[in-house]
Amino acid sequence: MHRPAIGICAQLVDAAWGSWDKPAVLLSHGYLEAIADAGALGLMIPPDPALVDDPDEALERIDGLILAGGHDIDPSFYGGDAHPATSRTVPERDRIEIALARRAVELDMPLLGICRGMQVLNVAFGGTLLQHLPEVFGHDDHLRTRGTFDGSDHEVLLHAGSRAAWAAGEELHTTKSHHHQGVDAIGEGLVVTGTSTLDQLPEAIELPDHRFVLGVQWHPEADENSRVIGALVAAAGGYRTVRGSS
Numbered sequence: 132m133h134r135p136a137i138g139i140c141a142q143l144v145d146a147a148w149g150s151w152d153k154p155a156v157l158l159s160h161g162y163l164e165a166i167a168d169a170g171a172l173g174l175m176i177p178p179d180p181a182l183v184d185d186p187d188e189a190l191e192r193i194d195g196l197i198l199a200g201g202h203d204i205d206p207s208f209y210g211g212d213a214h215p216a217t218s219r220t221v222p223e224r225d226r227i228e229i230a231l232a233r234r235a236v237e238l239d240m241p242l243l244g245i246c247r248g249m250q251v252l253n254v255a256f257g258g259t260l261l262q263h264l265p266e267v268f269g270h271d272d273h274l275r276t277r278g279t280f281d282g283s284d285h286e287v288l289l290h291a292g293s294r295a296a297w298a299a300g301e302e303l304h305t306t307k308s309h310h311h312q313g314v315d316a317i318g319e320g321l322v323v324t325g326t327s328t329l330d331q332l333p334e335a336i337e338l339p340d341h342r343f344v345l346g347v348q349w350h351p352e353a354d355e356n357s358r359v360i361g362a363l364v365a366a367a368g369g370y371r372t373v374r375g376s377s
Contacts, residue, residue: 135171135367138193139163140228140248142201143178143221162199162245165352169361171195176231178224186234194374195241195343195367197360198228198248200350203312206262209254214262216311229255241343241366243359246310249346253336256318261332264313268330273308273348280307280353285327287334287349293324294345295335298362306334306349313348321346342366 139162146155156177166173176182176189190196205220206213208229213220228248232255235242244252250260265271275283287304289296296302304325314333317323325335325347338344343366351359 133172135194135364135371136174136192137166137171137195137197137364137367138174138176138189139166139197139199140224140231141175141177141199143224144202158199159352161352162197165357165360166197166364169364171364171367178221178227180223180227182227183230186231189231190234190238190240193240194371195243195363196231196235197363198232198242198244198251198346200246200248200309202247203262204247204250204254204260206260209257209259211259211262214266216263216266225251225254236338236341236344239342239370241363241370242345243343243363244346245352246348246350249336249348250312250314252344252346253314253318253321256321258314258318258321259316261313261315264311264332268332270329272329273313273327273332274311277309280309280350283307283309285329287325288328289325289335293335294337294343295324295347298345298359300358303328306347307353308349310348342370 141156141158144157163173202219203217204225205222228251284305287306289302321336323333324337327334334348336346351357
């Protein structure tokens with residue numbers, strides 16, 4: 132029996148390796164390690180423009196989808212103007228991931244949005260973002276030290292009975308955070324099921340009445356004790372079984 136296959140969207144960035152300095156498709160190995168540790172096979176999905184019109188080409192080959200972290204979403208996708216702190220946007224990636232998210236929901240495929248991925252999920256269904264949290268809340272506690280999760284822990288209160296609380300295994304959940312943007316207006320059909328104890332910022336959103344559609348503003352792949360990716364993999368296994376019998 133093959134492991135469930137989890138597709139995870141990768142970044143398009145400039146990178147240097149060996150003698151080369153070129154655009155590259157990049158993903159932190161921590162995501163793939165966490166997927167493997169949860170009993171699944173991680174498959175990187177590159178920002179292929181053809182997936183905008185035909186997301187099924189990728190989705191038919193996987194059992195669950197992760198929208199990973201990364202750079203800021205281009206504000207044009209939610210009708211905003213760029214804040215001075217919004218930077219390094221890659222609209223090509225945004226367009227593809229929005230298409231994948233919408234289609235995965237149509238298929239009732241298990242979907243997990245992590246950090247930026249939670250924001251992509253929200254934007255995909257008409258929501259908007261706060262572009263620079265320190266300006267809104269007056270503190271930097273959602274991104275204390277750029278480039279590391281050391282000292283980044285803070286608590287999130289998850290709603291009793293929510294998909295988020297079930298996935299995390301508890302209602303008061305300590306998370307590893309690294310973001311300067313966040314959810315503002317909530318996308319159509321989505322509900323907020325977790326908020327930061329620091330400032331009530333939405334930290335978990337989900338679509339009720341779906342197999343598993345969850346966005347978390349923190350990084351479960353950076354926490355060896357987190358159950359969140361394991362919960363996605365379990366849902367993907369069920370999806371694989373149902374799809375295989377249809």
